[in-house]
Amino acid sequence: MAQVRFRQAIALALADEMRKDASVMVFGEDVAHAEGPFKTSEGLLAEFGPLRVRDTPISEMAFTGAAVGAATAGMKPVIEIMFMEFMGVALDMVVTEAAKFHYLSGGEFTVPMVIRASVGAGGGFGLQHSQTLENWLVATPGLKVVVPSDIQSAYDLTRAAIRDAGPVAVLEPRALYGDRGPLIQREDGLLEIGKARIMREGNGITVVSMGQLVAKSIEALAGIDAEIIDLSTLVPWDQECVSASIKKTGRLVIVQEAPVSGGWGHEVLSLMVSKHFAELKAAPFIISAPNAPVPYGKDLEELYIPQPAYIKEQIAHYLSTNQVPTPWWTQRGLN
Amino acid sequence: MAQVRFRQAIALALADEMRKDASVMVFGEDVAHAEGPFKTSEGLLAEFGPLRVRDTPISEMAFTGAAVGAATAGMKPVIEIMFMEFMGVALDMVVTEAAKFHYLSGGEFTVPMVIRASVGAGGGFGLQHSQTLENWLVATPGLKVVVPSDIQSAYDLTRAAIRDAGPVAVLEPRALYGDRGPLIQREDGLLEIGKARIMREGNGITVVSMGQLVAKSIEALAGIDAEIIDLSTLVPWDQECVSASIKKTGRLVIVQEAPVSGGWGHEVLSLMVSKHFAELKAAPFIISAPNAPVPYGKDLEELYIPQPAYIKEQIAHYLSTNQVPTPWWTQRGLN
Amino acid sequence: MSTQHEVQSKRRSNLSDPVEQLRRMFEIRYFEEEIVGLFSEGLVHGTTHTCQGQEALNIGLAATLNPDDFVACTYRSHGFALALGLTPEAALGEIMGRTTGCIGGVGGSMHLSAPELGLLPTFAIVGAGLPIAAGAALAFQTRGENRVAVAVFGDGAANIGAFHEALNLASVWKLPVIFICDNNLYGEYSRIETTTSVVDIAQRAASYSMPSEIIDGMILADVIASLKRAIDRARTGGGPTLIEAKTYRYAGHSRADLATYRPEGELESWLPRDPLLVRQNELIAAGVLTTQEVAAISDQERASIAKVIEYTRNAPFPSPDAIFKNIWTQ
Amino acid sequence: MSTQHEVQSKRRSNLSDPVEQLRRMFEIRYFEEEIVGLFSEGLVHGTTHTCQGQEALNIGLAATLNPDDFVACTYRSHGFALALGLTPEAALGEIMGRTTGCIGGVGGSMHLSAPELGLLPTFAIVGAGLPIAAGAALAFQTRGENRVAVAVFGDGAANIGAFHEALNLASVWKLPVIFICDNNLYGEYSRIETTTSVVDIAQRAASYSMPSEIIDGMILADVIASLKRAIDRARTGGGPTLIEAKTYRYAGHSRADLATYRPEGELESWLPRDPLLVRQNELIAAGVLTTQEVAAISDQERASIAKVIEYTRNAPFPSPDAIFKNIWTQ
Numbered sequence A, B: 001m002a003q004v005r006f007r008q009a010i011a012l013a014l015a016d017e018m019r020k021d022a023s024v025m026v027f028g029e030d031v032a033h034a035e036g037p038f039k040t041s042e043g044l045l046a047e048f049g050p051l052r053v054r055d056t057p058i059s060e061m062a063f064t065g066a067a068v069g070a071a072t073a074g075m076k077p078v079i080e081i082m083f084m085e086f087m088g089v090a091l092d093m094v095v096t097e098a099a100k101f102h103y104l105s106g107g108e109f110t111v112p113m114v115i116r117a118s119v120g121a122g123g124g125f126g127l128q129h130s131q132t133l134e135n136w137l138v139a140t141p142g143l144k145v146v147v148p149s150d151i152q153s154a155y156d157l158t159r160a161a162i163r164d165a166g167p168v169a170v171l172e173p174r175a176l177y178g179d180r181g182p183l184i185q186r187e188d189g190l191l192e193i194g195k196a197r198i199m200r201e202g203n204g205i206t207v208v209s210m211g212q213l214v215a216k217s218i219e220a221l222a223g224i225d226a227e228i229i230d231l232s233t234l235v236p237w238d239q240e241c242v243s244a245s246i247k248k249t250g251r252l253v254i255v256q257e258a259p260v261s262g263g264w265g266h267e268v269l270s271l272m273v274s275k276h277f278a279e280l281k282a283a284p285f286i287i288s289a290p291n292a293p294v295p296y297g298k299d300l301e302e303l304y305i306p307q308p309a310y311i312k313e314q315i316a317h318y319l320s321t322n323q324v325p326t327p328w329w330t331q332r333g334l335n
Numbered sequence C, D: 001m002s003t004q005h006e007v008q009s010k011r012r013s014n015l016s017d018p019v020e021q022l023r024r025m026f027e028i029r030y031f032e033e034e035i036v037g038l039f040s041e042g043l044v045h046g047t048t049h050t051c052q053g054q055e056a057l058n059i060g061l062a063a064t065l066n067p068d069d070f071v072a073c074t075y076r077s078h079g080f081a082l083a084l085g086l087t088p089e090a091a092l093g094e095i096m097g098r099t100t101g102c103i104g105g106v107g108g109s110m111h112l113s114a115p116e117l118g119l120l121p122t123f124a125i126v127g128a129g130l131p132i133a134a135g136a137a138l139a140f141q142t143r144g145e146n147r148v149a150v151a152v153f154g155d156g157a158a159n160i161g162a163f164h165e166a167l168n169l170a171s172v173w174k175l176p177v178i179f180i181c182d183n184n185l186y187g188e189y190s191r192i193e194t195t196t197s198v199v200d201i202a203q204r205a206a207s208y209s210m211p212s213e214i215i216d217g218m219i220l221a222d223v224i225a226s227l228k229r230a231i232d233r234a235r236t237g238g239g240p241t242l243i244e245a246k247t248y249r250y251a252g253h254s255r256a257d258l259a260t261y262r263p264e265g266e267l268e269s270w271l272p273r274d275p276l277l278v279r280q281n282e283l284i285a286a287g288v289l290t291t292q293e294v295a296a297i298s299d300q301e302r303a304s305i306a307k308v309i310e311y312t313r314n315a316p317f318p319s320p321d322a323i324f325k326n327i328w329t330q
């Protein structure tokens, strides 16, 4: 099997889908000639030419809007928002336009566009270039949100997002771009949008995670009888999969990169508690980043993101006591 | 006591604070000469003049940014985003700039600005002018978010927000602007940011609500032994107050205007379950709008928003069965 | 019986006829005038923005575009929708929230849509239509089609970031898109000079090396001539154009607005140049119609709108399942 | 021992002296050159954007503004920060994530801040500084103060919505703000003509009825003269100005970028007009300094930066409690 990097898996997915479907086009800042600030569009300009692969001005609102218009007029544009934060200048186009256009046209227009954005901490980019911010995209019926967690899911979900008939945001954990590993470059059998992935089966506890925290959770839980679920799609998320696991384990922990307050895990926990209250053996809880900006500097940033050792310690404490563990910042009296 | 409308309470709060503090200024689209699209700045231009009360171009990004700059330079600007959705073109200034400036200046700059935005359904404004969208403002340490629910809290929270040393978003339920009732126009003893309000004491169940759903919850729960809490501040919300109530009642229900997926209630439910799992007598749950755009048309919009009769029916069912009730759209096989 | 689709196509193709153009200007005028009353009756919910005085622009645009061209316009677009061919029944049905509305009554006055006529769902967010029209043009360009896209927006919208970004992008990519600024002198309750740092919005085209024209938006012939030039340029690879049409908003910004902020006599100074008046006088002068014929057309349109209102009063409201339709694309 | 505050004030006030101006241009140049090496050593985390070649603009701005004026600039602002008076220790401390950094090491290269020198936290979001500078000017105007605000931004930023909105607002309100476009021909890896529909960004001032100037950003004297005019205008109620400074980005966009996309010879064609070279030749020609004295200054600055690096290598990293400081305003 080919060994590729995460970022290459994305470029391959784009290329494969562009070969199959002439309506797929790619644009964004420096995605054409420079092949993407993170090299996620390697080879595309050379193969597909300047009509279908375009560099844009620094105009997130215009090019996101252009994607909405192009999609409405029959193309399948894939755009790149270099850092998720930049969606802050173009959110209207995603949430208020793209997500609502199908509804607003009485189901006649479709907006098959993909908004790729890099997210998350770990690169030392500082507090305005390191957040996950998936909260901006929720409470928006009509917009799907997926988050790849490894090379295969980066490839699969990118292709699946392009094939989807509506708008899909793909939030790519920036910290994973350099990861290298095997990829099945497949036409069929792609991971599906809306389906969670069981990364490891287990019976003692259900651990739901997403993005770069999935691999950390897997590492953390070596030797623990945990069922590890990669949510994979945040909207609409796979309630059946998580439900089935909780029925088996009676325990739920969410591991997220987002801060405590405003993080995506609350919805999973909340809806699952409403459904499985009687089946739960102990309080479910969330392992997350603290309520603080993402700090610059290797050590602090590493501390900020839940790491395997910390995840392990938290879950081990929980399993041995049935009590929700105290997060590190409270242990240290910091917050 | 003076009888005023909700919108007048806001104008009075602005005027009272402007009289006290010459650094308070107000700007936004049509807030000066027209006294606000919702008449929430009645009398301000006449009293405080065109330097401190200004109409802006249709440029949410510029005038929100101008508020950040003016606040940094020692003013206390209050800006108006006419409909919350318009923050979609200016979110960067709120979340990525205002909220982070204090941190980014090592604590030296402060950004004492207030962003007022009208929110919510009930006015027949259609799906791009009727959402609450508080989810855009969470996961953002540094930014406070308050939501008045009646005339007094509109007045108090507006003044408290202006007095706050940092940026505060005030999300005003548009449907309440016309409400009329008594107001204590006070200098001291204002409701505090970060403190929830117990609207009615009770022992049987804790009901946490916010905005226009508070009054509906109160109406719904007549005759039921419920403790009704107006969260009042969404960030940072009053965990102590809700905790204390749950300890007493052993039951938690959230009543929110936001849709199921992405709504604010999940965080309250989730953190409270992690803390009070053992004390809960039954599954907590959320009464909310469905996962759908806000429909135009009186009947559908009324159905969309949880109304007293529906809230009552849901909670009565829950109290009598200890089971989480089925929402109306599932009962009707619609979603 | 002809299908909705056939009726709409005919309404569109008819517009090559000058008499039909005038008739449809009356249709728009009476439609808008009646909306106000329906609002007061409580039959229109929320808000509504009418376009009396801007009919020449409505009809001029519809008469020059092909049905497969795309148009992005605003909440103030009953007139454009009717001009492009949407039936008054489908427009009023939407405005009154009935199942007969063009999107089944769940959208309301700000949200008209007619894909088969090229009308994108109208935009309730100021400026949002500009990048999206540019995007439609991008699709046409990329596929090598001979189609154009149009964005219509107000003078107030010329101060929002999306305007700037869209015009720059369209110019850099030479997109077949026409930007039409309907300068009616007001953005809500604010007169243009209090919010806008240029007198003519068209001046801003120079920032994008884009050709521009300023036209009298009250004169149908001028509108059509200017649009033809711009559309031709776009179809032949010449890229985008900015057209500024000087018009006047007869009514207030939205239903509740009595426009008391307007200088005295301003409205009155515009009325002698009313687009319907100008056009009917032209046709009479040219011997195409007699005064009596014009009066008859006017009466017919008034009566016809009255019938549409009657019909819509009796049209059903959507049932709850309408809330859940068309959210997710299948 | 003098306090940090005194040191910074002195660094600022010294700039009235032409020799100190030159010295500080060397300081910036060597500072930036060393950053690249520190990055390769792994001592600078994430990303960093250097400004070699743009020193005349840095020093020119700091030499003309008062310390109570406000400056909003970008992630590419080590030079502006040093010029305005931030010590190299505080700048490098931040860039290397140490407690000695100007915000204690939690921000990094893109986030320098020096409130007492008027330096707003530098902006990592393209265009964000423009409305915020306008806002600072709004505060000054509202209080009747004789202060100005400045926004510095790149050529690429002239295509983002915030640029347009901020310039219009500043013009309508006649705010005392100066917009300086540092046109270094590139936005990341894209040359200006591929993204921008005008040749000179200054052309866009006409869209806001705003005075503008195009200046040679490599020539300190030109920068100072132009800024003085604009600042004077702003201080005397004349409103905003747009200045376009033609410069060149010697290095790639950010640390990893080798700028292989540049046309061959382009960098070389700029080097003879290097701002340090131009300035030192002027001072030598004017008899203010000798060649030997210039060499000495250069050596001193190189040595001094070496010391700062040594100092910062040994400076402590922040402890975890730093993460939680200054989030909520007390």
Ligand SMILES: Cc1ncc(C[n+]2csc(CCOP(=O)(O)OP(=O)(O)O)c2C)c(N)n1
Pocket: B029, B058, B060, B082, B086, B089, C074, C076, C124, C125, C126, C127, C153, C154, C155, C156, C157, C158, C182, C184, C186, C187, C188, C249, C253
């Ligand atoms: C981003 C945004 N800001 C504000 C509004 C509120 N609003 C609706 S219409 C309008 C005035 C627009 O004026 P103009 O562009 O001149 O169009 P006109 O209404 O005159 O046709 C405003 C401010 C909005 N819908 N969207």
Ligand SMILES: Cc1ncc(C[n+]2csc(CCOP(=O)(O)OP(=O)(O)O)c2C)c(N)n1
Pocket: A029, A058, A060, A082, A086, A089, D074, D076, D124, D125, D126, D127, D153, D154, D155, D156, D157, D158, D182, D184, D186, D187, D188, D249, D253
């Ligand atoms: C809104 C936004 N979009 C994109 C970026 C990524 N980005 C950072 S710097 C840059 C190029 C800016 O070019 P220019 O304005 O010319 O400034 P220069 O770097 O040349 O000084 C880009 C695209 C960003 N930081 N913010």
Ligand SMILES: [Mg+2]
Pocket: C154, C155, C156, C182, C183, C184, C185, C186, C187, C188
């Ligand atoms: Mg207007």
Ligand SMILES: [Mg+2]
Pocket: D154, D155, D156, D182, D183, D184, D185, D186, D187, D188
């Ligand atoms: Mg540049």
